[in-house]
Amino acid sequence: MTQFITAFFSGSSHGAIYALVSLGLVLVWRGAGVVNFAQMGQAMFTTYIASQMIMHKNSYWIAFVTALLAGAILGSIIDFGLMRPLSARKNSALLASESMRTTIPVIASLGVLGILKALAGIIWAGEERGFPSPVSTNGIKFGTTTLAFTAFDLFVIGIVLITLLLTTIFFTKTGMGLAMRASALNPEVTRLSGVRIKSVRTLSWAISGMASSLAGLLITPSTNLSPNTLDLLLIVGFTAAVKPTISWAISGMASSLAGLLITPSTNLSPNTLDLLLIVGFTAAVIGGLTSLVGAVVGGFAIGYVISFVNVYSSPENVFLAILIFLMLMLFLRPQGIFGAKEVRRV
Amino acid sequence: MLEIKELVTEFASVRALSGVSFTAATGKITTVIGANGAGKSTLLRTISGLERAAHGSIIWEGLDITKLSVEAIVRTGIAQVPEGHAVISQLSVAENIELGALFRKRKARADVAKSIAEVYELFPILFERKSQMAGALSGGERQMLAISRALVSRPKLLLLDEPSLGLAPLIAEQIINVINDLCRSTGLTVLLVEQNANTALSVADHGVLLALGKVVAQMPASQMIADESLRAAYLGY
Numbered sequence: 235m236t237q238f239i240t241a242f243f244s245g246s247s248h249g250a251i252y253a254l255v256s257l258g259l260v261l262v263w264r265g266a267g268v269v270n271f272a273q274m275g276q277a278m279f280t281t282y283i284a285s286q287m288i289m290h291k292n293s294y295w296i297a298f299v300t301a302l303l304a305g306a307i308l309g310s311i312i313d314f315g316l317m318r319p320l321s322a323r324k325n326s327a328l329l330a331s332e333s334m335r336t337t338i339p340v341i342a343s344l345g346v347l348g349i350l351k352a353l354a355g356i357i358w359a360g361e362e363r364g365f366p367s368p369v370s371t372n373g374i375k376f377g378t379t380t381l382a383f384t385a386f387d388l389f390v391i392g393i394v395l396i397t398l399l400l401t402t403i404f405f406t407k408t409g410m411g412l413a414m415r416a417s418a419l420n421p422e423v424t425r426l427s428g429v430r431i432k433s434v435r436t437l438s439w440a441i442s443g444m445a446s447s448l449a450g451l452l453i454t455p456s457t458n459l460s461p462n463t464l465d466l467l468l469i470v471g472f473t474a475a476v477k478p479t480i481s482w483a484i485s486g487m488a489s490s491l492a493g494l495l496i497t498p499s500t501n502l503s504p505n506t507l508d509l510l511l512i513v514g515f516t517a518a519v520i521g522g523l524t525s526l527v528g529a530v531v532g533g534f535a536i537g538y539v540i541s542f543v544n545v546y547s548s549p550e551n552v553f554l555a556i557l558i559f560l561m562l563m564l565f566l567r568p569q570g571i572f573g574a575k576e577v578r579r580v
Numbered sequence: 581m582l583e584i585k586e587l588v589t590e591f592a593s594v595r596a597l598s599g600v601s602f603t604a605a606t607g608k609i610t611t612v613i614g615a616n617g618a619g620k621s622t623l624l625r626t627i628s629g630l631e632r633a634a635h636g637s638i639i640w641e642g643l644d645i646t647k648l649s650v651e652a653i654v655r656t657g658i659a660q661v662p663e664g665h666a667v668i669s670q671l672s673v674a675e676n677i678e679l680g681a682l683f684r685k686r687k688a689r690a691d692v693a694k695s696i697a698e699v700y701e702l703f704p705i706l707f708e709r710k711s712q713m714a715g716a717l718s719g720g721e722r723q724m725l726a727i728s729r730a731l732v733s734r735p736k737l738l739l740l741d742e743p744s745l746g747l748a749p750l751i752a753e754q755i756i757n758v759i760n761d762l763c764r765s766t767g768l769t770v771l772l773v774e775q776n777a778n779t780a781l782s783v784a785d786h787g788v789l790l791a792l793g794k795v796v797a798q799m800p801a802s803q804m805i806a807d808e809s810l811r812a813a814y815l816g817y
Binding site for chain 2 (some may be wrong): 266409412413414416419422423424425426427428429431453
């Protein structure tokens with residue numbers, strides 16, 4: 235029973251972080267139509283900023299808020315400096331086809347990831363460092379038993395639930411939230427309604443940047459922080475999994491699986507944020523990719539899978555379990571838990 | 581008053597509009613008719629800024645709007661209802677309507693509420709279904725919703741692209757009549773694009789006939805509807 239409680243709470247804590255990553259991915263996908271591979275690079279970079287501030291004797295909370303703001307600014311810069319100019323060149327020969335218009339921004343986001351990692355390497359010498367927690371990371375005592383569940387886990391769940399609540403209120407109760415949903419669903423009608431969709435898209439990037447920064451701040455106290463190199467095999471695999479057809483997804487997963495099997499370093503410390511991105515992608519795909527609620531549910535679902543496999547099986551089986559889970563989802567419900575089936579009116 | 585002067589719109593090597601000129605008088609219904617591919621929808625999309633004019637100008641109430649963005653054009657009082665019952669299926673009826681007034685909300689909150697109440701009065705079925713997803717509506721209801729979204733922006737010029745397309749004749753007539761009543765009672769200027777020339781000319785004050793991107797005739801609607809040679813040459817009936 236203790237094992238079950240531990241697995242449940244640990245799954246909730248990690249699932250909450252995956253939900254944030256997934257939410258960030260879905261926001262940019264829905265708002266701008268871009269699968270943002272730079273997301274964890276943004277998280278890594280802003281977490282380094284927070285870490286640097288804490289090293290220079292600033293309070294945790296000032297560093298925390300600064301990192302969130304930096305995440306929003308970085309997201310806005312990516313949209314302003316890269317994605318907007320790219321979409322303005324939609325009539326160029328390179329971007330003439332629909333597939334290229336979809337693919338080029340994704341490749342650009344990979345470029346941003348590379349730049350952020352290189353910058354982090356130059357500024358912080360690529361050093362691996364720890365990141366503090368504002369509350370205890372020791373297991374909570376339950377009678378004479380110490381659970382593998384900490385006050386920090388409770389803090390994570392609390393922060394993420396508040397974030398999700400605020401996000402829900404923002405999207406369902408405010409005009410800007412409506413504008414964001416509308417511009418993602420039908421940009422032309424939204425523009426004809428007078429909504430400035432370029433600004434709305436920048437806001438999607440900014441909120442997504444904040445969500446990923448928050449994920450970075452919340453995951454690093456239990457792991458480490460480093461500007462890691464990217465496991466391209468995994469990323470390519472998950473890009474394919476995002477594609478709508480099963481054959482692509484399966485081939486993508488096969489290459490992911492190959493990548494995983496040849497990569498023995500599946501522990502979380504050196505590749506933390508890259509792996510977080512992959513788990514976030516899986517959560518987003520499971521949730522339905524276009525659904526914000528799905529992103530959150532997918533995040534928690536993945537969190538529980540990881541946690542229960544960790545507790546009842548072995549940490550080595552975690553990623554295999556994620557991929558089997560993803561494969562089952564794509565076979566049984568390819569549109570995800572909350573994704574709508576494409577319906578053509580006749 | 582809307583003045584279209586020597587308007588040219590091109591798509592790569594194809595010239596969709598070729599020196600189109602006409603005037604739509606304030607408070608009147610001007611209908612643009614023509615066969616498929618005549619350039620009617622391109623004309624509306626160019627006026628609303630969705631397509632860029634290669635040459636010529638669009639003057640609305642003395643202001644040159646040719647190079648303005650779609651969003652800026654909406655703010656000058658022009659609202660377009662695109663072809664094909666353009667609503668956002670995944671949003672509720674109420675949200676679709678609210679979307680049309682979003683850009684006015686901060687400055688004119690009370691008037692926004694009033695304009696929303698007015699469209700519900702105009703189309704009571706939408707009030708009954710306001711919490712339903714727009715995708716669940718019938719074709720006629722979707723068209724009513726698309727028009728409502730445009731009306732809550734308090735437009736002075738309404739651009740309507742084939743409002744009767746795909747609708748049962750009775751529903752199409754009902755919608756055209758609502759537009760006609762609105763124009764007569766509020767002074768709204770309407771530019772109505774229709775393939776169904778008879779329906780459009782029966783409510784319009786002025787008719788503009790387009791063929792292959794060019795204006796081939798423009799005259800009072802009553803005169804155009806009676807001109808058998810024009811109908812036979814360009815409209816095929």
